[in-house]
Amino acid sequence: MPKLPDPFSTKPTKEQIQTTREILDAIFKEPQVKYGLREFSDIKIDEVLNISEKESGRFYIRCLKRDKDIFIFDKKTNKRKPEEIIRQLWLYKLITQYGYPVNQIKVEENVYFGREIKIKDADIVIYHKDKVSPFIVIETKKPDEKKGLAQVKSYASSMGALIAVWTNGQASQVLYRLHPSREYEYLTDIPKNGESVEDLKKKKLVLADLKRDYDLTERLKILQELVFASTGESMFNEVFKLIYAKIHDEIEARDRKDNELRFRVYFDDQQTKDEVSILFEEAKEKYEGVFEKQDKIKLSASLLKACISKLQDIAILNKNTRIADEAFEFLLPDVAKAQKGQYFTPRYVIKAAVKILNPKPTEYIIDPACGSGGFLIEAMRWVWDNYLQNEPESKKIEYAQRYIYGLDFEEMMHKISRALMTIAGDGSSNIFRLNTLDTKSWFEETEEKLDARKKLKKLLFEFQDYKRDKENQEAFRYFNFDILLTNPPFAGEIHDPVLIREYELTKNKKGGYPDKVERDLLFIERELQFIKPGGRMVTVLPQGKLNNPNTEYIRKWLIDKARILGVIGLHTNTFKLPAPAKGTSTKTSLLFLQRWNDNPELGPLNPFKADYPIFMAVSKKPGKNNSGEYIYKKDADGQFIKDDGNLIVDTDLDEIAEAFVKFAKEQKFSFWK
Incomplete structure (x- = not known):
């Protein structure tokens, strides 16, 4: 066999890289798909593949094994072969990262089933050093392909290979069985050249080994198909237990020798369950x-x-x-989210809102419908990054445990917010499962609600009038928070006549009360009850609540209670989600308010004005396309821009926030002087 040229010894020219980049974008349709090839996140894809135009409008890639050009794209017909790109990238990994010699690798290898030759060949086969016995069979698929696992299992079985790998570039599954009579077991990786499966299993797993650029949702989809489709167990509940156990393990590993992790697959199945179960008990x-x-x-x-x-x-x-966020969005049942109007607020929306309100390190913050805890996490990080950046970690944790509060009635959301606050920095101490709208339910004598009342009582507003103050101490209605940030559930109606009568906004023109009211109407009033005089807030509202003629009474009520600082109209794509998830295209706005206050002893001064300017803006770059998929920023060369390894969503909300801050300083708002 003639010596193969070394494809790794010469660097491609800028023109070659640009050609490769353009053709890859065309092959994968959306540039984001190319970024989504997380199996190769540590590879400069544009530089390791050799793509050239051999005929007019027809492009070929140089195969790293066959040393010949393979067709991959035709501009005229739009015919493309993304799976060939995946195969070449795997060949590159096998040779450069796993150390397998080219002469131990074959592509398009015939698979025999008895006397029959399988028409479709195995994409990649790695042989043992004898170059006769198959060791690993790899089936490469295009990025949106989900099927083929049974196919590669049959190939491995027929060829007698110990390991079968299915991959679409975004995720892979590695299966191993020593003998056909045994069940396949899952491995986290394939062995390197000269390494056995036993060696792989015995390796210590340490914090430094963990990947930080990955698609958790894609991994959960695989588990949904392979594990939970036939178990009858709740995927949310069981995966959530594992995530909590893993969070605990990662925290504890910081103090272990070599930062070793215990959350891993062990040689014995029962040992794996025992170890992870112990971690879960410790986390509980x-x-x-x-x-x-x-x-x-x-x-x-x-x-x-x-x-x-x-x-x-x-x-x-x-x-x-x-x-x-995206993983939990996937885990939560669509029906439950749609019925309650619960949708995770995109992080870039939250960050813009937090930046505008500029939380300080001695200000108490609450989200009364905290969901995944996004507003609280970003507010906490804003304070850390802008006011506590030079403080030790202990001071940052102390701040989070003292000043950050969240409420949510829904059990799953409560669990998610506590988990994410723990992930973000142990700010989960004051996340309570409570019905924000109905404080009567807070007085059940459970351990959880006793703890919630004890902590929240310290933040009740103190009225000078003894009778009114006593009523508030008993009802838990008015609080003394400095800042409120929230995206309350839009959907649903309240039918409880007692609860309806507790709110001013539910009264009709004749002073009576209806039989039912929309849930978000009560939230508008309840939100203002949480903040002190001079306190500020942001809430996500359906635009109809601000624009419709029949909601004029709501606007008048708000103007009487607080200064309208600004309104930012969000794009209809903001809350859309990729299929099969169901987001919403409801038009929404961010409404910023500050309660009137002429007494400096009660809070920041914000004396009543009948006439004042209001900041108004409309977002035209939502950060998502019409399918609900994220759109990312690119540089002048068309390359994605990253921040600390993460892609940056292409939205105009940060620019709008900057304009708001400039406006706030000009108006001498108390929180931006």
């Missing part, structure tokens, strides 16, 4: 109030092992909390 004890004492991991040892194999190599304690 450390982070009380999320799980019941009797809660256990319900998955069988073999299914649990499959789950661990998909989670063990990633860092859940990750600065990019959008990863966790």
